[in-house]
Amino acid sequence: MRDAVALDRLEVWKQKGQDLSKCPVRHVLDHVAAKWTTLILMELSKGPARFNAIGRALPDISKRMLTQSLRDLERDGLIAREVFPTKPPSVEYRLTEMGLSLLGPLGALIDWAELHASPIAEARRAYAAG
Amino acid sequence: MRDAVALDRLEVWKQKGQDLSKCPVRHVLDHVAAKWTTLILMELSKGPARFNAIGRALPDISKRMLTQSLRDLERDGLIAREVFPTKPPSVEYRLTEMGLSLLGPLGALIDWAELHASPIAEARRAYAAG
DNA sequence: TCAAATAGGTCTCTATCTGAGACCTGTCAA
DNA sequence: TTGACAGGTCTCAGATAGAGACCTATTTGA
Numbered sequence: 418m419r420d421a422v423a424l425d426r427l428e429v430w431k432q433k434g435q436d437l438s439k440c441p442v443r444h445v446l447d448h449v450a451a452k453w454t455t456l457i458l459m460e461l462s463k464g465p466a467r468f469n470a471i472g473r474a475l476p477d478i479s480k481r482m483l484t485q486s487l488r489d490l491e492r493d494g495l496i497a498r499e500v501f502p503t504k505p506p507s508v509e510y511r512l513t514e515m516g517l518s519l520l521g522p523l524g525a526l527i528d529w530a531e532l533h534a535s536p537i538a539e540a541r542r543a544y545a546a547g
Numbered sequence: 548m549r550d551a552v553a554l555d556r557l558e559v560w561k562q563k564g565q566d567l568s569k570c571p572v573r574h575v576l577d578h579v580a581a582k583w584t585t586l587i588l589m590e591l592s593k594g595p596a597r598f599n600a601i602g603r604a605l606p607d608i609s610k611r612m613l614t615q616s617l618r619d620l621e622r623d624g625l626i627a628r629e630v631f632p633t634k635p636p637s638v639e640y641r642l643t644e645m646g647l648s649l650l651g652p653l654g655a656l657i658d659w660a661e662l663h664a665s666p667i668a669e670a671r672r673a674y675a676a677g
Numbered sequence: 678t679c680a681a682a683t684a685g686g687t688c689t690c691t692a693t694c695t696g697a698g699a700c701c702t703g704t705c706a707a
Numbered sequence: 708t709t710g711a712c713a714g715g716t717c718t719c720a721g722a723t724a725g726a727g728a729c730c731t732a733t734t735t736g737a
Contacts, residue, residue, distance in 0.1 A: 441664035442657055443586070449660065450580030452724085456573070468685055479725050484686065494670025504733055505684045515666060522655040526579060527572055529652045534571035536645055540624025582695085598714055609696050614715065634704055635713040 448493070453478055453486040455523060458512070461496060462520050465511035495519065578623070583608055583616040585653060588642070591626060592650050595641035625649060 448454055453475070460466060460474045472483050487510060490496040495516035499509045512520075578584050583605070590596060590604045602613050617640060620626040625646035629639045642650075 441668065442660045445660035445664055445667060446585055446656065447582065449656065450576075450585070452577065452580060455576055455580070469683080472685095477725095479727080480686070481688090481726085482724070485724095492671055492674040493667045494674075500685095503684090505731085507683095508685065515663060515670075518663070519659060522652070522659045525652040525655050526576070529649060530572040530575035530579070533645060533648070534575060537575060537623045538571065540645075541622055544622040544624075599712080602714095607696095609698080610715070611697085611717090612695070615695095630714095633713090635702090638714065 448489055449519065449523075451486065451489070453482055454490055454495075457483075457486055457490065458495070458516060458519065458523060459527075461510060461512050461516070465509050467510070468508050471510065490516070578619055579649075579653070581616065581619070583612055584620055587613075587616055587620065588625070588646060588649065588653060589657075591640060591642050591646070595639045597640070598638050601640065620646070 456475050456478075457471060460471055466474070468483070468487075471487075472478065472480065475483070478486075487496065487498070491498050491510075494513055496510050497513050499511075501507045501509065586605050586608075587601060590601055596604070598613070598617075601617075602608060602610065605613070608616075617626065617628070621628050621640075624643055626640050627643050629641070631637050631639065
């Protein structure tokens with residue numbers, strides 16, 4: 418059922434003569450899916466956090482990418498950025514309503530990923546073996 | 548609930564002293580996130596299809612990326628590749644059980660994306676406006 | 678009093694990845 | 708014999724990601 422629905426959307430879009438590369442769903446997926454945004458959202462699902470705290474939670478993200486990913490998420494309204502006039506000033510990031518609403522579907526995906534991690538690892542071994 | 552669960556996984560993983568960058572969940576997400584794999588899976592959700600048919604359905608994918616994405620998906624056991632000895636030989640790709648099982652969570656994400664496409668577009672406009 | 682740390686970034690450089698498109702092998706139809 | 712289709716591979720230029728030095732300002736510690 419759901420598959421058919423997902424599918425039809427692509428078809429409907431195409432039949433509208435739209436440029437598939439500008440499909441909004443694709444656009445959204447592109448960066449919901451982007452390498453770091455999922456991890457950042459997961460981290461913020463615990464509660465608001467500051468720049469360096471997020472950085473520490475995700476030790477292998479560079480500051481550059483952290484900044485960029487946070488800006489992306491902010492621009493799309495998934496997280497909010499607030500500056501506090503402490504000295505030195507601190508900046509807090511938190512999920513918006515919309516960001517929060519993404520955790521459900523994202524969680525389902527993570528569940529799937531965890532459930533299938535070992536079959537996938539196995540498939541890779543088999544593939545590598547020939 | 549689910550958020551706490553999703554979160555804890557990251558924590559648990561970290562506390563095991565594992566290299567976060569090798570976390571299997573992350574690995575799986577990485578290519579759910581990959582630019583084309585989601586679209587290919589959606590296309591194959593209709594039924595098995597051949598190389599060029601997939602290419603036609605996704606007009607702005609280059610052959611190079613199509614080949615590469617298909618190999619990735621095959622290697623991880625999400626799709627299967629079968630060569631038929633027609634002349635010229637034809638190659639059919641289809642979802643495996645595991646690939647099929649991913650459509651559910653993926654569909655949820657797509658539903659979300661479609662539902663929030665316009666709020667996101669609005670957020671972007673607002674952000675751009677200053 | 679000098680050094681280091683914290684906070685939140687920016688800048689530059691390099692390595693990797695992507696996309697466009699030419700090319701290849703083989704068979705068939707016109 | 709020329710072109711079309713099938714399913715790719717190859718090369719090259721341009722875009723993108725990651726590492727890490729650097730920046731401003733304030734506070735802490737030695």
